[in-house]
Amino acid sequence: MVLNQRLERFLKTESPQPEWVQKIVTFCKRRPSEKIAFPLVITSFCVIEFIRSVDTSILTFLVRAVAEDLHASTVDSYWCSASYLFSMTATQPIFGGIAEVVGRRTCTLSATIIFMVGSIACATAKDISWLIGARALQGLGSGGMDMAFSLIIVDIVSLPRRPMYVALLQLCAGVGLIFGGLIGALVIEKLSWRWVFWINLPLTAVPLLCFIIVLHVEFTPKSFSQQIKAIDWTGTFLIIASLTSLLFAIFGGGVVYPWISKEVLGPLIAGICGLVLFILNERYVADRNYIQPLMPLRIFGNRTAGVGYFIAFIHGMSLTIISSIFPLYFYITDELSFIPTAVRMLPTPLVISCWVIAAGYVLNKTKRFKWSNVLGLVLLAAGFLLLFTLKYHSSLGQEIGYQVIYSAGIGILFPGRIMAVQSAQERDEDVGLAASLISVTLNLGQCFGLALGVALFDNFWNIRVRKILRDGFIPPNDIFYGNAVQENLDTIKSLPVAIKWHYQRVGAETCSYIFLIFAVVSGFTLFLSLFSRNLSFDRETRTRLVTHDSNTMSTSCSGSIEKSSADDAAMAVVACDDGSGNCLRTTV
Known part of the structure; x- marks a missing residue:
């Protein structure tokens, strides 16, 4: 709006303006049509959700390569992954509060630029401390983007139609988290690990350009002093x-x-x-x-919202366990290298993708979420229970078939947990922040899942290795404890068959007990989900949207109208994807 006011003053000067200046001014004042703006924003969100999710898990597969190149220990390399999740999770609530004060668009652009700068810093890292700090900066941008996207989706899509778009974004995030393994395996086999970060730049630059051109969310600007006081x-x-x-x-x-x-x-x-x-x-x-409270406590004030957040937390833990522990099973028991392991796990993202879409479609039709969440948790618990039965000599059919079960559960939960939280909000103005806090809860779950997975693996592994050492089955010189397994996978594979067999059995048993713990956790979450109310989200959220060509103001994405002033009407235009209630508020 400020830019257009300056352009108008510039055009009203007495000196005639060159034709090229007139063309630039006309271009700057032009806004994309409603059929272009909405798909561009959604597509840009999906691309970045995939990229930021890939960056969450990809370094798990590059620990050894990073450690060798930067002359660091595997513990230092572990902090490269941890610092990303650490920074992303710790700062997300801040972005949610700041977005309410300075606006969604400013928050989105700032976070995207921070992510790109962090990617450059990671790609040019000279030592491990530099890389850990750069990953923290990258995580800061990633958390901000995730939070801003959650808020904007609530702003531009009406509640009844929201499940499909939520499912689409969650599909990209979930698939990116799992596909990070395959991408990491390909990079480590063919290229330098630094390309993981260089590739972020062109893939993020295009969405950033789209945000600058078409993402103009309605926002009443405040002075700098007002913004400072409101935080x-x-x-x-x-x-x-x-x-x-x-x-x-x-x-x-x-x-x-x-x-x-x-x-x-x-x-x-x-x-x-x-x-x-x-x-x-x-x-x-x-x-x-x-x-402006950072997190109004009324958002968590009923059991349905509370259960939704708890499901998101367990969902995040489960995703991390699957993407970090299950690959170790294939490395150790089946003696697979990185790329075959990633290929063996392909059923997981493929099945998740199918069930996210199916669940979003069903929610869009039924306008209810409870039994979708119940079904997802049943399948998740059953999948972990089946994984518990895997042995070092399990068949390929078991390894692939069990993936179908837990992946279906993970996919179904993606849209259901978000709609549970949104439907439970009594105030429309709380829906955006409540939805964005789902991302915080999911990331907290991933943090706990990563830390708990490492701790459980080390403890279960060490208990069994010490027993084998006492029984004299493995010489002391060939002993590898849990914290040294990942950096010595190739060494373990090269051991004599008689010794290697014990490690294969230890690896299978260690992973199976971790899966059993998460089967119990998923079962407890299933029990809690039965106490949530099966609320309907077949209602319009009331948002203050202004039309461009009339003196009226729309108060909901379905088109209900209230009177407004001509000055207010000139402030913004509303672009909808197809006129069906998915509104993109565009500031003029």
Whole structure:
């Protein structure tokens, strides 16, 4: 809007303007048609969701390559993955609060640029400390994009039609998380690991250009002083400090420091205390001081929303366990290299893709979510239980068939958990922030899943290896403990058959017990899901949208109209994907 006002003043000057200037001004004032703007925004969201999800899991397969190139230990390389998730999760709530103050578009553009700068820093890293810091910067941008996309989807798509678009974005995120393994395997076999980050630049630059041209979400600008006063600074400090302490303890426990040590217990206790203070601040301070609360507690105020967030948390843990632990089963028991392992796991993303689309279609038709979530959790629990039965000599049919079961459950849960949270909100203005916090919860689940998976693998592996060592089946010189397995996979494969057989059995048993734990966790989540209400989301969300060619204001994406001033009507136009209620608010 400010740009167009300056252009108008420029055109009203007495001196005649050259024709090329007139063309530039006309181009700047032109907005894409409604049939172009909406698909471009959704497509750009999908592309970036895939990229940022790939970057979440891809370094898991590049640990050894990174460690060798940068002369680092595997523990240091572990922090390259952890710092990305760490930064992404700790800062997401901040982006949600800031987006309410400075606007969705500003938040989206800033986060995308930060992600690109972080990718460049990763690709040019000279040592492991540089790479860990660059990954944290990249995670900051990734978290901001994820949060902004969740908010904008709520703004531009009406509630009844939202499941299909939510399913589409979640499909790209889920497939990217699993496909990160295949992409990582191809990179490590054919190229340098640095190409993982260089390829982000062209793939992100095109969506960024689309955002600049077509993404203009209606927003009432505020002065800089108003923006500063509106931010919940106390809540911002408390949530960053709390999540940073908590995530450091989670990622460091069992990997860098023992779980029962002051280096882990100190940050863990500090993080929990900080979260309690944050809740008290949001409840008693922010609202009463007329500050925009970072997380209004009413969002979590009913059991249906609470169950939806818990499902998202377990969903994130399950995704991380599947993408990190299951490949180790193939490496150790089947003696596969990176690319064959990634190919062996292809059924997982393919089945997830099919079921995300199917679940989104069903939700779009039924306008209910409860039994979709129940079915997804049943299949997820059954899938983990079947994985528990895998042995070192299990057949190919079992390894592939069991993937179909748990992948169906994972796919069904993607749209269902989000719609549970959105449908449970009593205020329309809370729907966007509530939906965006699903991303925070999912990423927290991934953080816990990564840390818990590493800790369980090391502990179960070490228990069995020590027993074999006591029984004299493996010489002391050929002993590899859990924290050294990934960097010595090739060494284990080259051992004599009699020794290697014991490691194959240990690997299969270790993975199976982890799967059993998650079968129990999924079953408990299934039990909780039965207590959620089967709410309908067949209602229009009320949003303040202004038409361009009349003195009226639309208050919902379905087209209901209220009177407004001519000045307000000139402020914005509304672009819809097909006139059916999916509105893209475009500021003029």
